[in-house]
Each structure stands twice: as C-alpha cells, then as structure tokens.
Amino acid sequence: MIKKNLTKLKNKKIKNFSFLTFAQLANYIIPLLVFPYLIRVIGIEKFGLIMFVLSVIQYLKIITEYGFSLIAAKEVAQNKANINSLSRIVSNVFGSKIILLLLSSFLLLLIT
Structure with a gap:
C-alpha cells in the first residue's frame, strides 16, 4: 500500500516536473519564433x-x-x-x- 502510494507520488512529481519544463521551454522558444514575424509585419x-x-x-x-x-x-x-x-x-x-x-x-x- 505504501509502496503503491510512493510510486503514485513519484509519477505525479515527474509529470509535474515535465509539464513545468515544457512550459518554461515554450516561454523561451515562442518569442524566438514570433518576434521576427512581428518585426517583419509591423x-x-x-x-x-x-x-x-x-x-x-x-x-x-x-x-x-x-x-x-x-x-x-x-x-x-x-x-x-x-x-x-x-x-x-x-x-x-x-x-x-x-x-x-x-x-x-x-x-x-x-x-x-
């Protein structure tokens, strides 16, 4: 029972870490893609x-x-x-x- 809960908690932490890492990378990559387009347009x-x-x-x-x-x-x-x-x-x-x-x-x- 405890082992199952620990595994579940570990998976949740890995999932949260992965999501936050992806979100942070998106915060860096999206402006690199959007800014050149905006400069060209406006x-x-x-x-x-x-x-x-x-x-x-x-x-x-x-x-x-x-x-x-x-x-x-x-x-x-x-x-x-x-x-x-x-x-x-x-x-x-x-x-x-x-x-x-x-x-x-x-x-x-x-x-x-």
Whole structure:
C-alpha cells in the first residue's frame, strides 16, 4: 500500500516536473519564433515602441504586485480555518493592489 502510494507520488512529481519544463521551454522558444514575424509585419520602429511600453508596464506591475502573492499565500495558509480572517486578508490585499494600481497609473500618466 505504501509502496503503491510512493510510486503514485513519484509519477505525479515527474509529470509535474515535465509539464513545468515544457512550459518554461515554450516561454523561451515562442518569442524566438514570433518576434521576427512581428518585426517583419509591423516594422522595427513600432516593434521597439511596443517593447518599450511593455517594459514600462512590467516595472509598474512590480510596484503593483509588491510581493502580495507570497505574503497572501502565507497568510491564507496560516488562517485557512478562519473565514473572517480569510475575508480580511483578501480584502486587504485587493484594496492595497487597487491603491498601488492607481498610484502606478498616475505615475504612467506623468511619464507619458
């Protein structure tokens, strides 16, 4: 029984590892295939502008995220039995993210 469960767990880990490896490889390979096509279709200047805008958005996303995914996951795990605490945690995280989103949107308006 234990041996069967260990084998099942090992197979699940191998399956998860394989899927995550494939997903990570796809994240590297797909842009290598798509970017040359986009450059050819929209031109190098527009492509550069799009990449610049995406990089600015990524910086603003860092401000908005502010590590909430890690903190919230820890807090939810510690308070999973208390519905009131979970509600408060989710409300605080979303409220904070909305405030940071508004601040980063204002910052974006100042930049442009």
